[in-house]
Amino acid sequence: MLVAKLGGIDTWPGMILPHAFAALGVFLLRQFFLGIPRDYEEAARLDGANRWQAFTRVILPLAIPAIATLAVFKFIGQWNNLLWPLVISNSDATRTVAVGLQVFQDTNGTQWNLLLMAATITTVPLIVICFLTQRWFVKGITMSGLGGR
Incomplete structure (x- = not known):
């Protein structure tokens, strides 16, 4: 009802924004930021940076692997989501792949050969994204041994 009152029915922002700030992202990024030593921020502060500059120029570039990992997780989760896009979208322009498969x-009945071929084709973008972001996953794993605050 809130999304409908805000004009989010049959729009991409209405489909994306309610799921963009879920608990997974908060917990994942919190744990990553706790793993970055406080010494980096203190060194930037000693060099004359204020808190915002230390965050944007030192801490945030270190968090790019975690943000990329979160983006991939959220993309894959929403790619496979059926219920929310089914409720929000009314036209073919805003339907997701899962709704398209439904x-x-x-329209074709349950012709398993056609349905399984369509489902196989829908996994190709996910595989491509995983291959393109593989280096960020590896970088995130190697950076996780930095120690805590």
């Missing part, structure tokens, strides 16, 4: 099954 519509495909409804």
